[in-house]
Amino acid sequence: FEVHRLLVRLVGNPDAAADVDELELDADLTRDELARQMGIGHTAFTMQLKQTTGLNFYDYINQLRIRKATELIEEGKMDISSISQQVGYRYRSTFYRAFAAVHGCTPTKYPSERN
Numbered sequence: 001f002e003v004h005r006l007l008v009r010l011v012g013n014p015d016a017a018a019d020v021d022e023l024e025l026d027a028d029l030t031r032d033e034l035a036r037q038m039g040i041g042h043t044a045f046t047m048q049l050k051q052t053t054g055l056n057f058y059d060y061i062n063q064l065r066i067r068k069a070t071e072l073i074e075e076g077k078m079d080i081s082s083i084s085q086q087v088g089y090r091y092r093s094t095f096y097r098a099f100a101a102v103h104g105c106t107p108t109k110y111p112s113e114r115n
Helices: 002-011 031-038 042-053 057-075 080-086 092-103
Strands: none
Touching: 031 042, 042 057, 057 080, 057 092, 080 092
16 A cells, blocks of 8 residues: 555665555554654654655545545445545544545535546
8 A cells, every 4th residue: 555655665664664554544543653663753754754745644644545535436335434434534524524625526426526
């Protein structure tokens, strides 16, 4: 997944990044926890993330979550509430706001809006 590839680039150690493949989908994921798992300080992690992606931690993780949610919506096999939870949002309203910021419409309207 994206976080794994990013972390390999950030710390240059595939073994250190091996256990973080799906962390972006964890609602409890924090910058500090991820930095700890990577074995680097949170300040260094934050600076390297910003330098590599141009985004802060929150924006980067939200981007990945919305990308995954969009894929799941396009597959059409899950309801929006389940998708929201699966990609790491605790609250539906937060998911709707983040999704609308990227796509200009709510997740429920997305299938018809993209056609």
